[in-house]
Amino acid sequence: MNKQGPIWALGAMSGTSLDGVDAACVLTDGVTISRFGESGYRPYTEPEQSVLRAALGKWPGADLEAARQVIQRAHMDALSPFDGADLVGFHGQTLAHDPQGRGTHQLGDGAALAEGLGCDVVWDFRSADVALGGEGAPLAPFFHWACAKWIGATEPVCFLNLGGVGNLTWVDPRLSKPEEDGALLAFDTGPANAPLNDLMMQRRGVSFDRDGGLARQGAVEDGALELFLDEPFFRRMPPKSLDRDDFSLMLDLVRELGDADAAATMTGMAATAVMVGMEHCPVQPSRVLVTGGGRKNPVMMQMLSVGLDCPVQPVEDVGLDGDMLEAQAFAYLAVRVARGLPTSAPGTTGVATPIGGGQISRTGLAKGARRARGGGA
Ligand SMILES: Nc1ncnc2c1ncn2[C@@H]1O[C@H](COP(=O)(O)OP(=O)(O)OP(=O)(O)O)[C@@H](O)[C@H]1O
Ligand SMILES: CC(=O)N[C@H]1[C@@H]2OC[C@@H](O2)[C@@H](O)[C@@H]1O[C@H](C)C(=O)O
Structure with missing residues (x-):
């Protein structure tokens, strides 16, 4: 104590x-x-x-x-x-x-x-x-546990960080310490914004796809998405973590696509990696609270809302600063x-x-x- x-x-x-x-x-x-x-x-x-x-x-x-x-x-x-x-x-x-x-x-x-x-x-x-x-x-998961307590959560909740890399924390706030067995399950989900930013720099000379403006004009190319999901990382059980550039191959997978389809496909890859990761949750969370810059990308957020079976909300909805x-x-x-x-x-x-x-x-x-x-x- x-x-x-x-x-x-x-x-x-x-x-x-x-x-x-x-x-x-x-x-x-x-x-x-x-x-x-x-x-x-x-x-x-x-x-x-x-x-x-x-x-x-x-x-x-x-x-x-x-x-x-x-x-x-x-x-x-x-x-x-x-x-x-x-x-x-x-x-x-x-x-x-x-x-x-x-x-x-x-x-x-x-x-x-x-x-x-x-x-x-x-x-x-x-x-x-x-x-x-x-x-x-x-390492943010112990803090996510404290945040779950701070927002008064009484049942399991997930925190999803969509930064350069994505990471997910499933929290059971009913346990009294974050280090207790079963209080937390956390891992990196896959690339989030980093490869998309690299694509935007390569194709358009800008640092990111503001508000998903380019991705919303394109469509996800299923073949590229399937090749992406073949990566052994997605079959590994958590815990697992990534380096920023571990998925630089994503740029190759969209090489033949036009700019908008490439951006949509990369946005879809980031969102699908989260959906695959969510299957590891011990029980379905009551909601997914999203932090990091990706929460400002409406195309990424919409894909997550459609693909997940629980509400997906920015952490601002519960009074936190994403x-x-x-x-x-x-x-x-x-x-x-x-x-x-x-x-x-x-x-x-x-x-x-x-x-x-x-x-x-x-x-x-x-x-x-x-x-x-x-x-x-
Ligand atoms: N309005 C927006 N529309 C789309 N994407 C956005 C927007 N604002 C921020 N982003 C994305 O979020 C990224 C920054 O996210 P964040 O600051 O969470 O990353 P980070 O903390 O550096 O990464 P990590 O958590 O992996 O260390 C930007 O590079 C951009 O790709
Ligand atoms: C090695 C490293 O710096 N990893 C970062 C990175 O950025 C997001 C994701 O990958 C996460 O694993 C981690 O950062 C956050 C702050 C963490 O440790 O929880």
Whole structure:
């Protein structure tokens, strides 16, 4: 039982879409969400994005100095306006993820960030889980459990993140701890927006299919969709996780199609991957709550609504912020790490037993005078 009271934590996430750094405050004891606070966003400039894109797929030991500087600078910019946090959760930028092989690599120096901000920083959230045989991802599920409690859910519910990659968490809020057997089942569903964004850049020179504008003019090509579903990933039982570019073959599958049909087919692939993944849920959830940028794509959302047997809604419908959920997750997880609570479990990453990952870089500064800025939900 966690007997310490809530503190203000500030989380930062730089996702696989490479669009920028999200930052958000949560007041929590690491179990219950007491309140949500302010949030912010620091976009990457185009030159910064190019530097990060060039670093994708690289492992420690490679020359990553330019990318490291981008990550440190952008996070300092994103986090320094929040002067009231007691603790920071710093995810960093995933450059490569191969849990069964070389490991997982999030770029970012938590010790330097702690020094720059003058605040204790929890970072390197995924390595320990991978070292102990877990997938190292997804890690948001423990926070999804807390969100299910916060919205007052009394029966199983799913959270679906449609970012660059998609990930699904089935939560049974009737269990009293997220690490309890049967409280959570989570896994990456497949590619979501990343390959669609790559297609849009290749064909139209824009970074994404805003509001599904191109996809809605086309039709899903069933042959390409079937080839996509032949991928062994879809036959694997969860837990399972993906690297951003594990499905770069999707671009080949739509090579012969016109732009609109290619966009529709890729949108259909992302949605169908979720439908296939939903078959793993222990029982049908009461609803699927969608977070991440894909919830703003009406074509993707419509495909999910038609294909799933339960309501599909953006998380805003239950008072959550779908742009900030992952940043909030790393705020919440930072408090769990600082308090010795687990952050992953057999049902979320496949690790043999619940464990807490993360390193803590401490500044040694007294935090008594700090006052968290809170908006509040
Ligand atoms: N209005 C919109 N219409 C269509 N797609 C959108 C819209 N807004 C955002 N997106 C998509 O959402 C993506 C960003 O999603 P998000 O910010 O959740 O990704 P991420 O956090 O970087 O990824 P991940 O969760 O995989 O780390 C954009 O790159 C774009 O493809
Ligand atoms: C290795 C890695 O960074 N994975 C990300 C990625 O982006 C979405 C999906 O793939 C998810 O598994 C994870 O991020 C979220 C925040 C998570 O860990 O829950």
